[in-house]
Amino acid sequence: MQIELVVDGRACTHEVEPGTLLSEVLQTELAVWLEGRMVSASLMLAAQAHGRQIELKPFVQAAPLQENSLVPEPTRC
Amino acid sequence: MIHQLEEFLYPQSLAEAVQKKHEYGEAAAPIAGGTEIVPNLPPDIRCLIDVTRLGLDYIEEEAERLRIGATTTMHQLAVSPAIAKLANGVLSSSCCQGWPTEVRNTATLGGNVVGAGPFADSPPALLALDAEVVVARLDGEEKLPIQEFFLDYRRTAVGQGILKEIQIPRPSSQVRGIFLKFGRTQVDQALVNLAVTLELESGVCGKVRIALGAIGRTPQRLLEAERVLLEKPLQADVIEDVVCVVTELVDPVIDLRASADYRRELAGVLTRRALLQLAS
Numbered sequence: 001m002q003i004e005l006v007v008d009g010r011a012c013t014h015e016v017e018p019g020t021l022l023s024e025v026l027q028t029e030l031a032v033w034l035e036g037r038m039v040s041a042s043l044m045l046a047a048q049a050h051g052r053q054i055e056l057k058p059f060v061q062a063a064p065l066q067e068n069s070l071v072p073e074p075t076r077c
Numbered sequence: 078m079i080h081q082l083e084e085f086l087y088p089q090s091l092a093e094a095v096q097k098k099h100e101y102g103e104a105a106a107p108i109a110g111g112t113e114i115v116p117n118l119p120p121d122i123r124c125l126i127d128v129t130r131l132g133l134d135y136i137e138e139e140a141e142r143l144r145i146g147a148t149t150t151m152h153q154l155a156v157s158p159a160i161a162k163l164a165n166g167v168l169s170s171s172c173c174q175g176w177p178t179e180v181r182n183t184a185t186l187g188g189n190v191v192g193a194g195p196f197a198d199s200p201p202a203l204l205a206l207d208a209e210v211v212v213a214r215l216d217g218e219e220k221l222p223i224q225e226f227f228l229d230y231r232r233t234a235v236g237q238g239i240l241k242e243i244q245i246p247r248p249s250s251q252v253r254g255i256f257l258k259f260g261r262t263q264v265d266q267a268l269v270n271l272a273v274t275l276e277l278e279s280g281v282c283g284k285v286r287i288a289l290g291a292i293g294r295t296p297q298r299l300l301e302a303e304r305v306l307l308e309k310p311l312q313a314d315v316i317e318d319v320v321c322v323v324t325e326l327v328d329p330v331i332d333l334r335a336s337a338d339y340r341r342e343l344a345g346v347l348t349r350r351a352l353l354q355l356a357s
Contacts, residue, residue, distance in 0.1 A: 001085060018125065019079030021115075037152070037182040043112050044183065047085040048127065 003050040020046045030056040079115070084124040091131050095213050095239050098126060107239050109148045110183035113192035128239060133187070136160065142247055147187025147240045151176055151199075154186060163206060163245060164254025164274045171202035171256045171272065175264050187240045190223075193231045193295065195330065196266040200227065200296035202256050204288035205272035208245045212238040220244070227295035251276045251283070255351045259343055261334060267291040268335045269343040273351045275306065282306045287319075289344060292329045299326055302348070311356040319352060320345045 003014050007026070014025050023041035026032060032041040033055040086105075088094040098105055105124040108114055114125075133146035138159050145154070154160050155173040163169075173181065175198065189199045190210065200223070208223045212235055219238065226234050248254075254274040258267045270290040276283035285303040290296040302322045309315045329340035 017078065017080075017082070018085040019082035021078065024078060034183075038179050039183050040112070040177075040179040043115050043180070045079070045082075045085070045108075045111060045115060045125070047125075048108065048111055048129070050087070 001047065003046055005049055005052065005054055007054045008056055014046065016046045018045070018047055022046045022049050026054070026056070028056050031059045033057060079118055081118065081120065081123060082125060086124060086126045087130060088126060088128075089130075091128075091133070091213050091239065091241060094126050094128055094131060095215055097124075098239055099215050099237050101126075102237065107191075109185040109188050110150065111188075112180050112184040113188045113194070117192075126239075128187075133241065134185075140247075143245045145186055145243045145245070147191075147242055148185045149187075151181040151184045151186070151189070152178075155181065164248050164252045167205060167254030167256045167272055167274060168199065168202045168245070171198040171258075171270070174198060174256070174258045175260055175266070177264050186243060190226070190243065191233055191235055191240050193227055193233045194266075195230060195294055195296065196270075196291040197296070198256070198258060198267060198270055198290065201270055201272040201288040201290040202254075203243065203245070204296060204298050205254060205256075205274040205286040206245045206248065207286065208243050210243055211241045212236075213241045214238040224298060227297075230294040248274065249276060251278055253277060253355050255354055257347045257351050259347060265334075269329075269340055269347055271344070271347040271351055273348075273355065275311070275355060277311060277355075280310050282309055282311055287323070287348065289323075289327065292327050292340060292344060294330065299323055301326055306352075311352065316349060316352045316356070320349045323348045 022044045025046045031038055101124050106122050107128045108125040109129050129148050133148040135146040136157050137144040151172040155169055161169045189197045203223050209220050210226050212219045252274055256272045258270040260267050272288045275285045285306045287299045287302050302319050305319045305322050324341050324345040327341055327344050329337040331337050
């Protein structure tokens, strides 16, 4: 199947299998942001990203403090 | 690469998605965020149906209830002021404890519910909130209480339908709630998770819901423990009675993470902690 992605502003077309992971298409060590949100490309199929905007960013940029602040302290026994 | 997949479909409407699910039967499954199904794809699935383009990512407030679309992400729920107002944010808490940011941005409430993993965090909160699920089927929509939705380990009543939304009746302002999770690490799945909601009027417990996850094959409400609290003051001796009933009632699963005895003990500890916090 053919999918269309926009990666860092550049439109591209890829021929993939339905079971191809997004990480296999992008082959990057950068953090993957899909439609403005950081995602795990190894838990996502390339087909899911069809027609979507992708940005690749260094990981240090991809984990703002306010995101982490959502996670409360773990419960301890 | 997942080699067993042969097709990936993009239906244009919920009705078309339901039609495709019906056509493909057990060989097809809906996919939203994919964080549940991609790493745990059942061996008989050959086709995935993308439900993320059907406008099902909404949180709508109505006078009597909140309606949450099935593809609403955990992140959307965790930051929603409307969800935070429900019983002290019991559902919000369940959507942000132990989820890495990348997963929380993609995982959906529908996936967490339909995946029916016994360790999932949102089901105990939804049970404690008396949620109802709306399933789209060929012959229309079916609404059923969430406690009737979980049938067995990773098996639900969704059948050949597609989960459309979850409805939560708006609790009264007297209702307090809490969600607690205990895991080996902050991002590990729960060894035990627990949600409690109760209505306190003049210090006496009215409607009570106690729901546990990661204990049995499905998340469950502990009706007998709820009855112990009913019309009693929320005080130390009553709380200890509830803890005793909880530890007697549960029949925990055993896995590589914890023994049954450890989970039973944890269920009691979390129950005590939750009730003490609600009492304070």
